Amino acid sequence: MDRASVAVVGGSLGGLTAACLLRDDGHDVTVYERSPRPLEQRGAGIGFLEASYRYLVDRAGLALDEVSIATDHIRYLHRDGTVASDGEHRYLFSSWNTVYRRLLDHWGREGYLLDHEMTDFDSDESGATVNFGGRTVDADLLVCADGVGSMARSRLQPTALSTYAGYVAWRGMVPEAQLTPGTAARLGDAITYYVYANSHILVYPIPGLEGSVEPGDRLINFVWYRNYLEGDDLDDVLTDRNGERRDLSMPPGLATDHHVAEVRATAAARLPSVLAELVERTAEPFLQVVYDVEVDRMAFGNICLLGDAAFSVRPHAAAGTAKAADDGWALAEALDAAPDVSSALAAWEPRQLEVGRRLLERTRDIGRRSQVDNTWEAGDPEFIFGLHGPGR
Numbered sequence: 001m002d003r004a005s006v007a008v009v010g011g012s013l014g015g016l017t018a019a020c021l022l023r024d025d026g027h028d029v030t031v032y033e034r035s036p037r038p039l040e041q042r043g044a045g046i047g048f049l050e051a052s053y054r055y056l057v058d059r060a061g062l063a064l065d066e067v068s069i070a071t072d073h074i075r076y077l078h079r080d081g082t083v084a085s086d087g088e089h090r091y092l093f094s095s096w097n098t099v100y101r102r103l104l105d106h107w108g109r110e111g112y113l114l115d116h117e118m119t120d121f122d123s124d125e126s127g128a129t130v131n132f133g134g135r136t137v138d139a140d141l142l143v144c145a146d147g148v149g150s151m152a153r154s155r156l157q158p159t160a161l162s163t164y165a166g167y168v169a170w171r172g173m174v175p176e177a178q179l180t181p182g183t184a185a186r187l188g189d190a191i192t193y194y195v196y197a198n199s200h201i202l203v204y205p206i207p208g209l210e211g212s213v214e215p216g217d218r219l220i221n222f223v224w225y226r227n228y229l230e231g232d233d234l235d236d237v238l239t240d241r242n243g244e245r246r247d248l249s250m251p252p253g254l255a256t257d258h259h260v261a262e263v264r265a266t267a268a269a270r271l272p273s274v275l276a277e278l279v280e281r282t283a284e285p286f287l288q289v290v291y292d293v294e295v296d297r298m299a300f301g302n303i304c305l306l307g308d309a310a311f312s313v314r315p316h317a318a319a320g321t322a323k324a325a326d327d328g329w330a331l332a333e334a335l336d337a338a339p340d341v342s343s344a345l346a347a348w349e350p351r352q353l354e355v356g357r358r359l360l361e362r363t364r365d366i367g368r369r370s371q372v373d374n375t376w377e378a379g380d381p382e383f384i385f386g387l388h389g390p391g392r
């Protein structure tokens with residue numbers, strides 16, 4: 001179709017990737033991000049699947065080894081630290097900061113409007129109108145990439161199911177140089193798992209806070225899934241040191257001292273010592289609550305939901321950013337092939353719904369097996385990361 005005006009709401013990885021792709025195709029794109037300053041997630045790791053790096057490599061001209069770290073082993077440990085299983089498999093790991101900075105550098109600062117929170121929107125056959133707390137913008141297409149807590153989803157799909165998975169991910173990372181040399185060496189060439197009763201932890205190397213991928217400058221990142229009952233138990237861990245009950249995450253530095261102490265003590269008591277050291281040396285462990293969010297529509301005339309604003313899936317396939325990017329690539333193709341926005345979105349929706357549903361199903365199953373049923377065998381290939389299936 002001809003040049004369309006596009007408003008992308010949400011300037012994180014999903015929104016930025018879609019914005020870059022649509023601009024490349026000649027559309028007139030503006031990104032609106034509610035945060036008053038450029039986003040920062042302090043470098044937490046991401047599994048770097050093909051869809052997650054496709055734009056940076058194919059369009060932004062970056063080499064994979066500039067932005068990610070390759071590991072060649074999937075290793076499981078026993079409680080005493082000996083190796084339970086060691087399979088060869090190549091993974092790439094990057095960090096949220098690294099990918100965001102590279103995408104934003106490529107996009108440029110023009111047309112990336114901070115401090116713009118979408119407060120209302122409407123649409124008719126000719127396009128969409130978006131309100132940012134007073135300022136109103138018209139666009140032919142409104143792309144809502146406003147994340148797991150999407151206001152657009154709650155308006156467009158009020159019956160969408162958002163279900164707490166029963167557990168949270170405690171996360172953190174430590175510079176390699178701050179670990180004992182033996183620990184850094186053991187954790188630097190693999191993804192390392194420890195699976196035990198109703199819990200598992202995984203550990204992998206990621207770029208340093210400034211993006212360096214050089215050995216010695218890197219961070220070792222952990223994601224530790226732990227069950228908390230909905231109600232008092234969850235409320236307590238999500239109440240920050242200022243007494244505020246958080247919804248989706250507990251940012252670094254805000255977890256209460258008694259929960260940080262409990263996490264460190266449990267690491268010492270329950271994890272292999274090499275993993276316990278990593279948790280104990282993490283200055284400010286933080287957490288993300290794990291939700292399943294499921295929609296049955298992603299296209300609404302001239303408006304679409306993209307990335308976590310549509311489906312938000314458990315992180316076990318490391319595919320959240322890949323799914324958001326895949327939504328963007330498919331959107332660009334659909335707009336290219338269709339005569340107008342609404343027919344493009346109608347053509348785009350079925351495949352993206354299917355990708356989201358299948359990923360949700362798969363990650364639910366992994367979560368059930370690891371956190372509830374305890375049927376996760378060390379080295380099981382079913383658990384290999386992938387957007388479309390294990391290793392794909």
Ligand SMILES: Cc1cc2nc3c(=O)[nH]c(=O)nc-3n(C[C@H](O)[C@H](O)[C@H](O)COP(=O)(O)OP(=O)(O)OC[C@H]3O[C@@H](n4cnc5c(N)ncnc54)[C@H](O)[C@@H]3O)c2cc1C
Pocket residue numbers: 009010011012013014015032033034035039045046047048052116117118119145146147148150151169223288289290306307308309315318319320321322324
């Ligand atoms: C524990 C954990 C581990 C994970 N590990 C991985 C991994 O290894 N690999 C991976 O690919 N993914 C991983 N993910 C998932 C990944 O973080 C998300 O899938 C991804 O960030 C989704 O991107 P998004 O752009 O759709 O949404 P988000 O990153 O949530 O961005 C939404 C943006 O919209 C903005 N916004 C919200 N509301 C408004 C509004 N009203 N107006 C304007 N702006 C608004 C927000 O400020 C934010 O910038 C993990 C997630 C968790 C919880």
